[in-house]
Amino acid sequence: MLRIAQLSAGYSGVPVLHDVSIEVEEGRFVAIVGPNGAGKTTLFKTISGTVAPMAGAITFGGVDLLAVPAHRRPHLGIAHVPEGRQVFPSLTVMENLEMGAYTEAGRIAWAETLERILEWFPVLGERRGQPAGTLSGGEQQMVAIGRGLASAPKLLMLDEPSMGLAPAIADFIFERLIEIRRQSRLTILLVEQRVAEALESADHSYVLEAGRVVLEGDNQELRADDRVRQAYLGM
């Protein structure tokens, strides 16, 4: 579904990603893990089009994504839940979700998706009329994920959904993601620093370090890998 080949990207001519190749097949849950500054967010922004690539190719469902302007990419079925939540602070919770449904697919499915989003995150229903900027970090993360789901995407990209959240809230968000995935069979691409949780919930993972893919494999393979156990799982 999503195929990234030999991608290099960065800012003002300084590359952050080097020769990255990643593949996400339909229906899979793929995680990209790695330390701070490994280029995970840059990778997501390149997929979404807010960072321009220097070399390489990205295709989505056979479409050359790099030829599509950033604001058209969501209409192809890519939902990007950005790092740090980035809700629309002055818009109400409901308006934030409506903005998620800006795509045609999202508009058509709106009534049904809204119902499911409120089932997964009931607190959003209670807060529907409140400006999103006044919510707690965890609630804002729920808005951000709900907003992504509201576009009725084919691929949901989540950039560190646990960032800056209390452990209990982060656990809740993870538990919800697994539930959402179980119910919707959505294709998910997750970037995460909480490596243990990410490896546990994903089918397939990539380890990104200093802008390069240093390791990839299925769930069990990676968790059995000595380097991963030492560096990330503290075993």
Add this chain to the structure above:
Amino acid sequence: MAVVTGLIMLENILQSLAAGLLIGAIYGLMCVGLALIFGVMRVINFAQGDFMMLGMYAAYYAFALFGVQALFGSTIGPYVAALLAAPLLFAVGYGVHWALVSRVTGTRTAGLDGDGHYAQLILTLGTALILQNGAMIVFGSYPVSVQTPLSVSAWEVGPLWDDYVSVFVNKARGIAALVSVATILLLARLIASSRLGKALRASADNPEAATYMGIDVQRSHRVAFALGTAITAVAGALLATNYPFHPYVGLEYVIVMYAGVVMGGMGSILGAFWGGMTIGVVQQMSTLILPTQLQNTAIFVIFLLIVFLRPQGFFGRVVERT
């Protein structure tokens, strides 16, 4: 006798208040146009007063030369002309954004000095100068106005107290104020509940996240710029029935607009309206105790007071920008 003096004073106060509310409604509309552009794009547009001037001339020529007067008469004609200025100046704003402003704003500013703010200031200032001097060449320096019999007739409200205390409402200004308020209500509704309005607000709140929603932020900016231009132009055209104007008229009003927008809370549409309204009322009321030449002084004293006591403006956002 003392009662009569008191009543005359009351009449003067009410008369000034009425005049202030009427002119304030139009100032408010002017400010809303500027606030829309600033609120969505964070661009300080120095050419806003000159877009207003263009709106005045657009209404003037539509009325006098292009048949609006012949078709609708001198009574309704000026207002039809004012509304005709809207699509015309929308197109002008759209074009100016497309050709010039978009080069130094939005996503293209990455890597520019000061995120493009310096370039924006110089660009809009330059646009203002070109519009002023261009208008001088094309329209000439002789002041003109949109002639309507309504500007020399009035409704009398009262007498409210026996034979005393009557307030006269100039018909042309009265209708202009009503059209102005109606325009603002329409715009407020558009911004609050239409898909376009929500997309504009989302683009203003967080352009990057808006892009992730599939919103074309550059287009949002273009629409906001054009809409803001059109709104201010309508305000100018409404003013044109009572005030003779000339190519440099924008300079007089751009100050009023900025004061109004800052008073209302930068970026708040409703706040900008109340800011403009405050300026109108202060300006007219000040003539009761100050010589007319000092009315702008009164405006700025109030302006400084408000900025001092409530720096975020009447309707400043309390919501934290993430």
